[in-house]
Amino acid sequence: MQKFTWSGFGLRFLFALVLVLATYNPTGYSYAHWFGNLFPSITAAVALCGIVLTIGWVVYVRATLRSLGPIGLGLTGALFGCLIWLFIDLGWLSLENISVITWLILIVLAAILALGMSWSHVRRRLSGQVDTDDLDDN
Template sequence: MGFFVRWFVAFALLVSTYNPTQWNYTAWTQANWEIQTPLVVFIGLVLFVGYIIYLRATLRSIGTFGMGLVLAIFGSLTWVLYDWGVLNLENRDLNLWLGLVALSLVLGIGLSWSILRRQLSGQADIDDVAD
């Protein structure tokens, strides 16, 4: 259950920033920059903090290589589904949604990896602490 919450929050963070509909921060910012600049900046900073939390945790737990590996697995799954005729990748919006799902999975796995690793191996991750 914990993984799904972390994944859903990552998905919500990405989708609220940009998606193919008009309901996203990017489109709202373009329409409201002149009249609501302080609110645009505030919400942008809140989103930025969310990205920092997720990216820092992901980089610390699975690293750049792990991020690439998760994306490669999702990309190969997409390739298999396309090859079997399940997916048609000519729809731009579908491609964008698939990309958002892939990136949110990378962030969700990154935030959950230390917990999963501890449960599988019984070993806890410990941050380096300076004396």
């Protein structure tokens, strides 16, 4: 069994952030913009990149749903949502700056995916409970 490390979480977060920002970001340089600009005449490169991104999303979303579950995912989303709300209430964020809010939501989405990929390691370390998938490692 692998131990949870902050560098491991950092790598999971980095890959999740690349996945999220490659799919969409407000700069105009993302798969969503590329696909939208070429549609309906899609090229092989666009199709290949779309499949690679879909594989990444399936891996991350499936792992996140399996480790956090629907309730954990809802609580994690609520936690990050309340943090954003708190920052708005404190005046640190403004709803008028849509670009900043968009970037923040994309970063939060990557953080939720990274947390989902890491949660089994964290739970095992905190509680000693082992996921049945981990039993194959022994």
